[in-house]
Ligand SMILES: Nc1ncnc2c1ncn2[C@@H]1O[C@H](COP(=O)(O)OP(=O)(O)OP(=O)(O)O)[C@@H](O)[C@H]1O
Ligand SMILES: [Zn+2]
């Protein structure tokens with residue numbers, strides 16, 4: 091199953107006369123074209139020095155042009171001055187970005203914007219250093235400029251200067267440098283330097299612990315400092331030694347320590363207890379042995395039930411990779427998940443962990459990037475864009491919770507799926523890719539031997555952890571028929587059984603989770619007399635009910651564009667006073683809980699309460715410390731929470747998941763319910779799950795209750811085949827949008843007609859669906875129409891797919907209409 095190793099293709103070295111570069115200034119969103127001097131060889135990813143305005147700036151070589159495009163034909167094209175650095179990005183990195191752009195039918199620039207933090211080069215400094223110790227004969231025959239540069243470099247203690255400095259000191263420095271580089275005497279490189287405002291902090295270094303006439307107290311402080319390795323942040327030393335800065339200054343004046351400002355990298359850190367590898371269960375050991383046996387590129391689906399110890403398998407799979415001095419990328423779907431998981435990784439691997447996700451500040455992101463570019467073996471943990479981390483020498487890629495839709499970017503372009511990119515990255519690095527999940531998605535599972543009539547055709551190894559660690563039972567799932575509750579005049583959102591369980595929760599000193607499928611999913615405001623529903627005037631979605639604690643007023647808010655209005659007292663149509671919010675969001679649940687169970691201590695865990703930085707961690711910690719009995723939340727609750735004391739899980743309305751208009755609704759519901767159920771009974775006590783629904787006979791609910799994984803997946807796969815859905819057909823969604831409704835509709839129709847004709851003329855198999863207005867027709871004043879393409883693929887990605895005519899579609903788009911292509915879309919609404 092191995093593929094040839096992707097080599098840094100030397101044939102890509104330019105002989106072409108022009109190169110397109112990315113000039114790394116804020117706000118530049120296009121590539122600039124330069125002429126390549128004949129004596130300079132350039133490869134994609136090289137950092138170039140180019141003239142830009144009055145300056146010389148750093149730029150990344152992206153691709154080569156044999157001819158100038160017509161619009162540039164009459165402009166004067168400037169020359170690349172030099173190659174500043176050849177090794178900033180790992181080999182093959184730019185081919186990867188180009189592959190993403192090609193597969194997802196988007197511009198390379200859009201891909202670069204996801205992959206690179208802005209201003210990377212701007213904050214980097216070009217430096218020149220001496221390569222070797224010089225022999226006098228080296229200098230013979232060199233020009234004056236070259237000799238001048240050499241002389242300066244030799245004087246410098248580090249034999250190294252910034253290029254800017256050398257240029258100021260030496261006339262015609264450029265000529266001299268070129269000469270020296272050709273002789274291999276000096277080297278140009280890029281130093282990613284401290285950001286403009288580095289975070290400086292006072293540090294203390296032990297210099298002389300044995301100075302005379304020290305007090306006992308002073309000696310204690312020095313001893314402590316010595317024990318800590320001789321260097322500490324001043325604030326840490328003050329805290330540890332219970333001392334004052336006056337004392338430290340006194341010690342400094344005696345020459346025992348030095349106090350100095352030092353940059354503190356803005357990496358996410360928290361105090362962590364180191365931990366040791368656990369003794370594996372036989373299941374884990376078996377799986378790990380098979381992973382260790384893999385060499386080269388191979389794909390593995392690690393299908394382990396919730397609580398089966400997948401994370402420990404990842405950790406122990408990583409250890410030998412780091413020992414081989416290779417790096418690892420670990421992807422997780424959401425930041426909400428990362429605190430606990432990253433803590434576990436940090437405990438094991440310490441400062442070799444780099445956390446990278448979109449919630450980092452620009453400074454943190456940049457600092458993490460600087461670390462990527464060093465050659466130390468490291469473990470990058472991050473959300474989907476971390477798959478683009480430019481680390482070299484990757485030995486393993488892991489996607490945890492591979493079924494999670496958070497791996498797909500819907501907006502803006504590129505609409506990439508991190509699993510797809512991870513596959514390419516692993517192929518390129520020729521290393522294994524591990525996909526882990528308790529509820530694998532059909533796309534992955536369908537490629538494993540169990541799903542294939544001919545196992546020889548399966549392209550993904552299948553490893554299973556069928557049991558929880560310590561043989562803990564899976565929590566039993568009870569179904570509560572909410573129709574019976576209503577018939578018995580229980581109008582509460584809590585069934586009687588759930589009420590009973592909630593009552594005993596606190597008495598038994600246990601904790602529980604209440605799961606509401608989605609924030610604001612059914613919190614719309616409607617009139618019980620006439621059925622009127624409040625809608626957003628811009629977005630054609632219902633407004634949701636929000637009660638802000640600091641104002642008396644109740645607001646109705648649009649989840650798409652944030653439009654808000656006060657809630658009317660009576661129905662605007664029939665003036666009835668039965669005009670209320672309907673259904674339950676987390677907020678409504680909180681209110682009901684406060685009314686019915688005033689003694690229960692409750693934490694709300696959803697996108698409203700976790701918006702602030704660090705809030706995820708804080709709320710989870712609070713809950714873990716037992717400062718609440720119950721946590722109420724949305725999808726976030728289903729993910730990765732590993733707390734032994736969680737005993738009760740309540741699912742309030744399984745139905746709103748089942749009824750999402752999407753062909754994957756069953757699969758999604760199945761995954762979500764099993765994931766949330768999996769949070770229970772992870773400790774000594776077996777858990778219990780209560781699932782409230784108005785459709786207890788639904789096959790998905792039935793399968794969930796019995797934990798019937800394989801039969802559910804087979805049935806689902808069969809339906810997909812019959813209806814020509816993925817993984818048998820590939821979908822491409824075209825989103826056509828604009829401000830003028832008529833124009834959008836007309837364009838969508840033209841594109842659909844064109845595509846019909848296109849597949850007909852070429853006799854291609856497949857279907858063109860639509861055009862149809864998007865489910866939510868209007869978002870922030872733009873109208874959306876969709877065209878959906880289905881084209882057959884027998885084994886995922888193995889059949890030759892017919893080419894999607896991007897340009898033909900684009901040509902049918904007037905200027906003010908936007909066409910967005912979503913390949914393998916997950917959201918079809
Ligand atoms: N070999 C082991 N011995 C003892 N405890 C273990 C072992 N492996 C894992 N555990 C513990 O079991 C619990 C569940 O493990 P883990 O979180 O890795 O499961 P998981 O398969 O990732 O579950 P989920 O898919 O639900 O997130 C954790 O608390 C973990 O520390
Ligand atoms: Zn009404």
Ligand SMILES: [Zn+2]
Pocket residue numbers: 626627628629630648649650651652653870
């Ligand atoms: Zn709106």
